[in-house]
Amino acid sequence: MEKLHHELWIVHAINIIFGPIAAAILRALGRDVPAHGDVIPDYLAIIIFLTILLTAFSLVVRSRLSVENPGKLQIVLEDALTGLLGMLDDIVGPKGRRYLPLVGTLGVLIWACNLSGMVPGLMAPTSNYNVTLGCAITVFVYYHYHGIKEQGIGAYLKHFAAPPGAPLWIAPIMLPIELISHVSRVLSLSLRLFGNIFGEELVILILASIIPFVVPLPMMLLGLLTSTLQALIFVMLTMIYLGGAVQSEDHGDEHGHGHAPGVAAQPAVQL
């Protein structure tokens, strides 16, 4: 396969500006610096660029918010926010709104990263396994931290040993199963996102290397769809894991009637 790496001028520009600083920091930490080529890898440069872009966009939108005369952009963003808050209330429960910062940020960032694979001057940072593994580990640490904070470490660990309603002697069987399923959540989150985005990009590349004229276009359309869908699924699974971690036994089955795409399916989602 010919080389998949492609030199982007944004990455080159960021490396010209910040490359020497990054090289100096790396040398001070004792790690070796590549002599030729970019010090800052392309996915890191693009994700930092996207973060700065999204922050600037949010600040600009925030300065133009108005209650009595909202523009189209504000209405669309408020719809998206309402949808996200509705999902949080359904899946996590009444205390779900406090998790909006991380869940919303992950959703918007992953969506922007996935879509920038389709933009000519950028690449998708989520097509590199490091980025998706970072997102998955963040989610893992976050939901365990909040589970322990909500329920206390004793009750939280007891959930691992015996799910609510089950006797205590099945703990030796349940404990390895629960541990493996929680570790496999990290793997499945990261591999799903990485596989979808990298695979999509690879298929477009191979098709374009055979017939570059019109044939890659349906795959690019499919790429737009799966970019949005994968960001949505990442966020939905984060909410399901959060819901499973912070729900305590007394209102564990209060919600689950009505519209809850995840709560009823929570035992089945243990991949």
Added chain:
Amino acid sequence: MSTRSILTATLALVALGLVSPVYAQETAAATGATVAQWSIITAGFALAFAAGLAALAQGRAVSAAVESIARNPSAAGDIRGNLLLGLVLIESLAIYVLLISLILFFLKPFTA
């Protein structure tokens, strides 16, 4: 033991005895292909199986979802949410096989 079961057991033993020399001939002919080439063929077959089985499973999910929307159109939003979640989870199993195939194809861990 009846005559029939003794006959079946004897036939099975003879068949087992006959199969092994044929196997030895096949492996003697097949040592021309290296592990690297077999790994690529394996990757292709694994992906075919994964894609076919995932398609079957997703077809069942979609058919059940569409049928339940037809039976209860007011629950269409909830059913659609569950359907999407289920489809993506099934598809992610095929994606795992794709990743192994990609590793076998491009990283080529078995070449000398």
